[in-house]
Amino acid sequence: MATQRRGDAEGAQPPVRELLSAADVTRTIARIAHQIIEKTAFGPSNPGDLVLLGIPTRGATLARRLAAAITEFTGAAPAVGSVDATLYRDDLRRRPARALEDTAVPEGGVDDKLVVLVDDVLMSGRTTRAALDALRDEGRPRAVQLAVLVDRGHRELPIRADYVGKNVPTSRTEAIHVLLAEHDGRDGVEIARGTGDPAPENDPSTEGADPA
């Protein structure tokens, strides 16, 4: 998908600027991992308490990387999985039916756990809302928090992230591209300026990532 998105951007020849380098991405993930540990008091004393759920596709990858970092720092492995929010979106009727992504709730479920939802980009907040609805059907977590790599603003719902890798003020005409080695061959975050048309609300093809 990322290739296609970059292709879209290249079509209009917009200037692309790097926001985070590969090293920045690694550092940012480590920092969020530390913040999660601090805020949730997760460690070997309560190893079953924390569940990281990524929103596919890149959110799920980020959740796995965060889990690995948390395991490295604490010696205890949090449960990690993914939750696809597509079936709960409020804009399904606006576009042709789209492919569904992986849902994998870790064994042990989410009941009475502290769940951290993980996504790459937070924009309108509609994906997060859909993921919260999906989560409600999976069980009843003790609490739900949100971690994102990039918060680009333009919220349309009263949703905020508990952990933010980088705040990026953007205009709607700009596209944020989160690149992860697992999908794109390298890590990085880029911003593409002035693609001409304003990014339609919630359109991953122009936003560079599912707007959380």
Place this chain on the structure above:
Amino acid sequence: MRHLLSVADLDAAAATGLLDTADRLKQALLGREVRKLPTLRGRTVVTLFYEDSTRTRVSFEIAGKWMSADTINVSAKGSSVSKGESLRDTSLTLSSMGADCVIVRHPASGAAHRIAGWADRDAGVTGTQTSVVNAGDGTHEHPTQALLDAATLRERLGSIAGRRIGIVGDVLHSRVARSNVLLLATLGAEVVLIAPPTLLPTGVREWPCRVSHTLDAELPALDAVMMLRVQAERMHGGFFPSAREYAIGYGLSETRQAMLPENAPVLHPGPMVRGMEIAPAVADSTSSAVLAQVRNGVHVRMAVLYHLLAGAPE
């Protein structure tokens, strides 16, 4: 996708897309206490059945309900059909009431196709864009059965392309066989039809498959075998001397099952006639995928409804 009338309308990518969606839906509902997704809230799905059915009708109804659609069942018995209403009038009546999807089973081949044509042409009059799903039309097609069989084969074998699948029995009266041959060939499988000459339709030589009359010769090289029901209700005349003789020639006995490669799945679209096309011990063996087919049927039909109804209207 506007209607699902024939598997011939699906290319490999579209069919694989439906199977992938079915897998993901299954995954999303796995282990859940509440098997309900909000995706089709406010959409109306009507099943219109002119023939008896248990699994297909119930499966579509469950699929609709698990996705929060309102599902209504109409059967020819007990509806205005018995008062002499035409197929066209019945289908347009349902569209006018706001049916977003009509799932139709009819004894006449091509019935679903006709209804889809009327639904498209008269959408301006009825006020509803109705999608039509063929749930079995005469001896023509049964696309969702072929899709659920493909889902089951993919689940059991890991892949479909390059696999050799045998379809055994009453091919002549079987819409399931026709849909399966087309879909499995589209997905890259090698299909072998195995039946007595009297139970093969004319023109079968043009289907994308090989035809054989001897089951025992084919069994050792099959990756999976699909047994068809002998459709006695459609047979008017002597297609074979006796049920016993049919079972001896084409029934899947325990001895025959032993000739298959180890763990080769045995499929049957149901309802099974035990002792005729399949021995009870085979139907209940661990290789039998019959109940897995039924389970996958719900997810495949959810996937079809999702692709037809969830996105923007075309």
